[in-house]
Amino acid sequence: MLGVRISMMSLIQMLAVAEYLNFSHAANSLGVTQSSVSTRIKALEENLGVLLFERRHRGVRLTEAGRRFVADVSAGIEQLDHAIRAIGAVADGKAGHLAIGVHGAIAFGFLADLRRRYRTTYPMIEQSIIEGPSSYILAMIRDGKLDVAFVFNVANVPDCHSHYLWSEPLVIALPIGHPLASLETVAWTDLAAENFLVRQGGAGPQIFDHIIKRVTERGRSPRFHRRDVGRDTLMHMIAAGDGITLTHEAGSHTPFPGIVFRSITDEVEQARFSAVWSPHNHSPALKNFIDLAIRLSRSARAGRDSFQ
Incomplete structure:
Protein backbone atom coordinates (compact mmCIF):
# COMPACT_ATOMS: atom_id res chain seq x y z
CA MET A 1 0.00 0.00 0.00
CA ASP A 92 1.56 37.84 0.21
CA GLY A 93 2.92 39.18 3.48
CA LYS A 94 -0.46 38.78 5.19
CA ALA A 95 0.66 36.17 7.73
CA GLY A 96 3.91 35.31 9.44
CA HIS A 97 6.34 37.01 11.80
CA LEU A 98 8.23 40.30 11.89
CA ALA A 99 11.17 40.84 14.27
CA ILE A 100 11.80 44.52 15.07
CA GLY A 101 14.90 45.93 16.76
CA VAL A 102 14.76 49.17 18.77
CA HIS A 103 16.86 50.99 21.33
CA GLY A 104 14.36 53.42 22.81
CA ALA A 105 10.76 54.07 23.78
CA ILE A 106 8.15 52.54 21.45
CA ALA A 107 4.93 53.37 23.29
CA PHE A 108 4.50 56.79 21.69
CA GLY A 109 5.36 58.65 18.51
CA PHE A 110 5.94 57.55 14.93
CA LEU A 111 7.00 53.97 15.65
CA ALA A 112 4.02 53.31 17.93
CA ASP A 113 1.66 54.64 15.25
CA LEU A 114 3.42 52.59 12.55
CA ARG A 115 3.15 49.34 14.52
CA ARG A 116 -0.49 50.02 15.36
CA ARG A 117 -1.44 50.65 11.72
CA TYR A 118 0.54 47.65 10.52
CA ARG A 119 -1.24 45.41 13.06
CA THR A 120 -4.61 46.75 11.88
CA THR A 121 -3.76 46.10 8.21
CA TYR A 122 -1.98 42.78 8.79
CA PRO A 123 -3.48 41.26 11.96
CA MET A 124 -2.00 37.82 11.20
CA ILE A 125 1.59 39.10 11.35
CA GLU A 126 3.13 38.55 14.78
CA GLN A 127 5.40 41.43 15.78
CA SER A 128 8.24 40.80 18.23
CA ILE A 129 10.43 43.54 19.73
CA ILE A 130 14.10 43.22 20.67
CA GLU A 131 15.80 46.13 22.42
CA GLY A 132 19.51 46.81 22.48
CA PRO A 133 22.35 49.12 21.44
CA SER A 134 22.61 50.10 17.78
CA SER A 135 25.66 47.89 17.25
CA TYR A 136 23.80 44.89 18.68
CA ILE A 137 20.59 45.23 16.70
CA LEU A 138 22.47 46.03 13.48
CA ALA A 139 24.55 42.88 13.94
CA MET A 140 21.29 40.94 14.30
CA ILE A 141 20.04 42.48 11.05
CA ARG A 142 23.16 41.23 9.24
CA ASP A 143 22.82 37.78 10.84
CA GLY A 144 19.20 37.52 9.73
CA LYS A 145 17.89 37.42 13.31
CA LEU A 146 15.98 40.69 12.92
CA ASP A 147 13.91 41.89 9.99
CA VAL A 148 14.18 45.64 10.60
CA ALA A 149 15.83 47.94 13.12
CA PHE A 150 15.09 51.55 14.02
CA VAL A 151 18.29 53.42 14.82
CA PHE A 152 19.01 56.87 16.19
CA ASN A 153 21.19 59.35 14.26
CA VAL A 154 22.73 56.71 11.97
CA ALA A 155 22.58 57.86 8.35
CA ASN A 156 24.25 55.05 6.38
CA VAL A 157 24.83 51.45 7.43
CA PRO A 158 27.33 49.41 5.37
CA ASP A 159 25.87 46.28 3.72
CA CYS A 160 22.32 47.32 4.64
CA HIS A 161 19.44 49.30 3.22
CA SER A 162 18.30 52.29 5.27
CA HIS A 163 15.63 54.96 4.99
CA TYR A 164 15.19 58.08 7.12
CA LEU A 165 11.65 58.16 8.50
CA TRP A 166 11.12 60.71 11.26
CA SER A 167 12.75 63.12 13.68
CA GLU A 168 11.96 64.27 17.22
CA PRO A 169 13.12 67.22 19.33
CA LEU A 170 15.74 66.53 21.97
CA VAL A 171 14.65 67.21 25.54
CA ILE A 172 16.37 67.16 28.92
CA ALA A 173 15.23 64.97 31.82
CA LEU A 174 15.62 66.56 35.27
CA PRO A 175 14.79 65.46 38.81
CA ILE A 176 11.68 67.31 39.93
CA GLY A 177 13.61 69.08 42.71
CA HIS A 178 16.33 70.41 40.39
CA PRO A 179 16.61 74.24 40.20
CA LEU A 180 16.09 74.15 36.43
CA ALA A 181 12.87 72.12 36.79
CA SER A 182 10.95 75.28 37.63
CA LEU A 183 11.74 76.75 34.19
CA GLU A 184 9.50 76.13 31.17
CA THR A 185 12.54 75.75 28.90
CA VAL A 186 16.30 75.56 29.40
CA ALA A 187 19.39 76.39 27.34
CA TRP A 188 22.65 74.52 26.89
CA THR A 189 24.39 77.29 28.81
CA ASP A 190 22.22 76.30 31.80
CA LEU A 191 23.13 72.64 31.34
CA ALA A 192 26.84 72.80 30.56
CA ALA A 193 27.97 72.47 34.20
CA GLU A 194 25.54 69.65 35.05
CA ASN A 195 26.38 66.02 35.77
CA PHE A 196 25.05 63.87 32.92
CA LEU A 197 24.05 60.24 33.20
CA VAL A 198 24.23 58.29 29.93
CA ARG A 199 23.41 54.69 29.18
CA GLN A 200 26.07 52.50 27.63
CA GLY A 201 23.38 50.71 25.67
CA GLY A 202 20.42 51.91 23.61
CA ALA A 203 21.05 55.31 22.03
CA GLY A 204 23.62 56.06 24.75
CA PRO A 205 26.68 56.34 22.47
CA GLN A 206 24.96 58.84 20.17
CA ILE A 207 23.59 60.81 23.16
CA PHE A 208 27.09 60.80 24.69
CA ASP A 209 28.65 62.28 21.55
CA HIS A 210 25.95 64.94 21.24
CA ILE A 211 26.31 66.10 24.85
CA ILE A 212 30.10 66.36 24.48
CA LYS A 213 29.62 68.47 21.36
CA ARG A 214 27.18 70.88 22.97
CA VAL A 215 29.00 71.26 26.30
CA THR A 216 32.43 71.82 24.72
CA GLU A 217 30.89 74.42 22.40
CA ARG A 218 30.09 76.36 25.59
CA GLY A 219 33.72 76.16 26.75
CA ARG A 220 33.10 73.61 29.50
CA SER A 221 34.42 70.13 30.21
CA PRO A 222 31.57 67.59 30.18
CA ARG A 223 30.82 65.76 33.41
CA PHE A 224 29.70 62.23 32.68
CA HIS A 225 28.77 58.98 34.31
CA ARG A 226 28.09 56.14 31.90
CA ARG A 227 25.89 53.42 33.32
CA ASP A 228 25.21 49.94 31.99
CA VAL A 229 21.52 50.02 32.90
CA GLY A 230 18.15 50.02 31.18
CA ARG A 231 16.21 53.18 30.48
CA ASP A 232 13.84 52.78 33.44
CA THR A 233 16.72 52.32 35.88
CA LEU A 234 18.47 55.37 34.46
CA MET A 235 15.32 57.45 35.01
CA HIS A 236 15.02 56.24 38.59
CA MET A 237 18.64 57.31 39.17
CA ILE A 238 17.84 60.77 37.80
CA ALA A 239 14.75 61.00 39.99
CA ALA A 240 17.02 60.21 42.96
CA GLY A 241 19.21 63.22 42.07
CA ASP A 242 22.21 61.37 40.60
CA GLY A 243 22.26 63.60 37.51
CA ILE A 244 20.34 64.59 34.38
CA THR A 245 20.12 63.09 30.90
CA LEU A 246 19.27 63.92 27.31
CA THR A 247 16.51 62.02 25.50
CA HIS A 248 14.12 62.39 22.59
CA GLU A 249 10.54 63.62 22.70
CA ALA A 250 8.80 60.22 22.43
CA GLY A 251 10.57 59.13 25.58
CA SER A 252 9.18 62.12 27.46
CA HIS A 253 5.61 60.87 26.97
CA THR A 254 6.25 58.00 29.38
CA PRO A 255 5.67 59.41 32.88
CA PHE A 256 8.37 58.74 35.48
CA PRO A 257 7.79 59.64 39.14
CA GLY A 258 10.09 62.45 40.20
CA ILE A 259 11.11 63.38 36.63
CA VAL A 260 10.29 66.43 34.49
CA PHE A 261 11.20 66.94 30.84
CA ARG A 262 12.13 70.35 29.44
CA SER A 263 12.74 71.51 25.88
CA ILE A 264 16.10 73.10 25.02
CA THR A 265 15.69 76.51 23.41
CA ASP A 266 19.06 76.63 21.60
CA GLU A 267 19.12 73.02 20.40
CA VAL A 268 19.07 73.23 16.60
CA GLU A 269 19.29 69.51 15.84
CA GLN A 270 16.73 66.79 16.26
CA ALA A 271 16.96 63.09 16.89
CA ARG A 272 16.70 61.43 13.48
CA PHE A 273 15.42 57.88 13.18
CA SER A 274 15.94 55.54 10.27
CA ALA A 275 14.78 52.04 9.40
CA VAL A 276 17.56 49.59 8.56
CA TRP A 277 17.14 46.16 6.96
CA SER A 278 19.21 43.61 5.08
CA PRO A 279 19.17 43.59 1.26
CA HIS A 280 19.15 39.78 1.51
CA ASN A 281 15.86 39.73 3.42
CA HIS A 282 13.07 39.14 0.89
CA SER A 283 10.27 38.71 3.43
CA PRO A 284 6.94 39.99 2.00
CA ALA A 285 5.94 40.99 5.55
CA LEU A 286 9.05 43.18 5.78
CA LYS A 287 8.36 44.76 2.38
CA ASN A 288 4.82 45.65 3.43
CA PHE A 289 6.13 47.08 6.71
CA ILE A 290 8.76 49.26 5.01
CA ASP A 291 6.27 50.43 2.38
CA LEU A 292 3.82 51.45 5.10
CA ALA A 293 6.58 53.20 7.08
CA ILE A 294 7.64 55.24 4.04
CA ARG A 295 4.03 56.21 3.26
CA LEU A 296 3.45 57.35 6.85
CA SER A 297 6.72 59.26 6.83
CA ARG A 298 5.84 61.12 3.64
CA SER A 299 2.35 61.85 4.92
CA ALA A 300 3.71 63.21 8.21
CA ARG A 301 6.21 65.47 6.45
CA ALA A 302 3.53 66.70 4.04
CA GLY A 303 1.30 67.52 7.00
CA ARG A 304 4.06 69.47 8.72
CA ASP A 305 4.88 71.38 5.52
CA SER A 306 1.24 72.38 4.98
CA PHE A 307 0.92 73.43 8.63
CA GLN A 308 3.98 75.64 8.32
Missing part, protein backbone atom coordinates in the same frame (compact mmCIF):
# COMPACT_ATOMS: atom_id res chain seq x y z
CA LEU A 2 2.89 2.36 0.71
CA GLY A 3 3.87 2.09 -2.93
CA VAL A 4 0.44 3.08 -4.27
CA ARG A 5 0.42 6.44 -6.07
CA ILE A 6 -3.02 8.05 -6.31
CA SER A 7 -3.68 11.18 -8.33
CA MET A 8 -5.48 14.13 -6.77
CA MET A 9 -8.03 14.02 -9.60
CA SER A 10 -8.97 10.45 -8.66
CA LEU A 11 -9.64 11.56 -5.09
CA ILE A 12 -11.64 14.62 -6.21
CA GLN A 13 -13.81 12.46 -8.48
CA MET A 14 -14.25 9.91 -5.70
CA LEU A 15 -15.47 12.66 -3.34
CA ALA A 16 -17.89 13.92 -6.01
CA VAL A 17 -19.36 10.44 -6.44
CA ALA A 18 -19.62 10.10 -2.66
CA GLU A 19 -21.52 13.41 -2.53
CA TYR A 20 -23.99 12.72 -5.35
CA LEU A 21 -24.07 8.88 -5.08
CA ASN A 22 -24.44 8.92 -8.84
CA PHE A 23 -21.69 8.72 -11.49
CA SER A 24 -23.61 10.80 -14.01
CA HIS A 25 -24.38 13.64 -11.57
CA ALA A 26 -20.81 13.62 -10.26
CA ALA A 27 -19.45 13.82 -13.80
CA ASN A 28 -21.75 16.75 -14.65
CA SER A 29 -20.64 18.64 -11.55
CA LEU A 30 -16.99 18.22 -12.54
CA GLY A 31 -17.53 18.93 -16.23
CA VAL A 32 -16.18 15.55 -17.35
CA THR A 33 -17.68 12.44 -18.92
CA GLN A 34 -19.35 9.72 -16.89
CA SER A 35 -17.06 7.11 -18.42
CA SER A 36 -13.93 8.95 -17.23
CA VAL A 37 -15.31 9.08 -13.68
CA SER A 38 -16.23 5.40 -13.76
CA THR A 39 -12.80 4.47 -15.10
CA ARG A 40 -10.96 6.49 -12.44
CA ILE A 41 -13.04 5.12 -9.58
CA LYS A 42 -12.53 1.55 -10.78
CA ALA A 43 -8.75 2.11 -11.08
CA LEU A 44 -8.71 3.67 -7.59
CA GLU A 45 -10.49 0.68 -6.09
CA GLU A 46 -8.08 -1.68 -7.85
CA ASN A 47 -5.06 0.25 -6.56
CA LEU A 48 -6.41 0.22 -3.02
CA GLY A 49 -7.66 -3.35 -3.22
CA VAL A 50 -10.90 -2.23 -1.61
CA LEU A 51 -14.41 -1.74 -2.95
CA LEU A 52 -15.45 1.83 -2.20
CA PHE A 53 -18.89 1.87 -3.83
CA GLU A 54 -21.67 -0.64 -4.27
CA ARG A 55 -23.07 -0.16 -7.78
CA ARG A 56 -26.87 -0.10 -8.04
CA HIS A 57 -29.35 0.39 -10.86
CA ARG A 58 -30.19 4.01 -9.88
CA GLY A 59 -26.84 5.00 -8.43
CA VAL A 60 -24.21 3.88 -5.94
CA ARG A 61 -23.82 3.47 -2.19
CA LEU A 62 -20.67 3.80 -0.12
CA THR A 63 -19.32 0.65 1.47
CA GLU A 64 -18.13 0.77 5.09
CA ALA A 65 -14.55 1.02 3.84
CA GLY A 66 -15.66 3.71 1.40
CA ARG A 67 -17.24 5.80 4.17
CA ARG A 68 -14.07 5.65 6.24
CA PHE A 69 -11.86 6.46 3.24
CA VAL A 70 -14.05 9.39 2.17
CA ALA A 71 -14.00 10.83 5.71
CA ASP A 72 -10.21 10.60 5.95
CA VAL A 73 -9.60 11.95 2.44
CA SER A 74 -12.00 14.86 3.05
CA ALA A 75 -10.12 15.77 6.24
CA GLY A 76 -6.77 15.48 4.44
CA ILE A 77 -7.85 17.66 1.53
CA GLU A 78 -9.22 20.23 3.98
CA GLN A 79 -5.84 20.30 5.74
CA LEU A 80 -4.08 20.59 2.38
CA ASP A 81 -6.37 23.45 1.38
CA HIS A 82 -5.63 25.17 4.69
CA ALA A 83 -1.88 24.70 4.14
CA ILE A 84 -2.10 26.14 0.61
CA ARG A 85 -4.08 29.17 1.82
CA ALA A 86 -1.67 29.65 4.73
CA ILE A 87 1.43 29.58 2.55
CA GLY A 88 -0.31 31.93 0.14
CA ALA A 89 -0.92 34.38 3.00
CA VAL A 90 2.75 34.20 3.97
CA ALA A 91 3.81 34.75 0.36
